[in-house]
Amino acid sequence: MNRVYEIYKDLYDYYGPQHWWPADDWFEVTVGAILTQNTSWNNVEKSIENLKQRDLLEPEKLSKIEEDDLAQLIRSSGFYNLKSKRLKNFLEWLKKYNYDTDKIKNKSVTSLREELLSIKGIGKETADSILLYAFEMPVFVIDAYTKRMFSRLGLILSREYDEFQNFFEKNLTKDVQLYNEYHALIVKHSKVYCKKTPKCSNCFLKEKCNWGVNNL
Ligand code: SF4
Known part of the structure; x- marks a missing residue:
């Protein structure tokens, strides 16, 4: 299992399914x-x-x-x-x-x-x-939360949208449900622990995270 899947699994095990997108159609x-x-x-x-x-x-x-x-x-x-x-x-x-x-x-x-x-x-x-x-097409969504969290994890060093997107799409199988859930979990983690000022001491990813290891 590569590290991108590993982080997904950790997030999913901790938070469970996020049921995105919250909409009727x-x-x-x-x-x-x-x-x-x-x-x-x-x-x-x-x-x-x-x-x-x-x-x-x-x-x-x-x-x-x-x-x-x-x-x-x-x-x-x-x-x-x-x-x-x-x-x-x-x-x-x-x-x-x-x-x-x-x-x-x-x-x-x-x-x-x-x-x-x-x-x-x-x-x-x-x-x-x-x-x-x-439209349920396999495209990985990148946002400011994704860039912040994955830069801190030390998994990708870039500021470019396309580079982040290529990184996820190369490391994951093309799967709508996986992309759906992963993006939602990143948003969740970024609101709970990996905030603007991160709460690393309580974060379950701290031992796998560059920022967590270097700042605790
Ligand atoms: S250890 Fe800190 S920087 Fe790393 S993912 Fe957790 S909250 Fe974010």
Whole structure:
């Protein structure tokens, strides 16, 4: 077992399954992935609840809402004018497929990723979250938590998104469920122990971690 699997196993044994993504369907995942940029999930949940209460959490319905009105409905997510525009950009792209996810899922991961990245306001982390959690494609999601935790562990020395992603994808089998769970566990551990100021003395990974070994 390589060290990347070993860390996964340790995290899974400690925390158990995380049941990501907390959403009812692929569209809710996608809206959440766009709204969660630069804000906490609690703020996103309020916006999603707002859309649900008005029965708007469907692509065609949301497409018909004016951008300004949508901005007001997602106010709790912050940067709401910008995020409303981003959602509209995504919906515009989706319209090309007649909102048909089967047509989208027929595309290769690479070309779908390129298309998502060409939508203004959709960056790599958001695109990959949509690919993995909405369309169930084997793409490892990298975020600031992943970079911080794995740099501290001493398993990869880089700041680049693509290098981190290649590192995980080379060391793990291409498996949607594994990628889903691993990313969720990294987020969990980064909130519980591997915080901005890490709680290394209580962390169950401390003996396998460069930072833990060097700072205790
Ligand atoms: S030992 Fe410290 S730095 Fe290493 S994973 Fe645990 S909390 Fe993070």
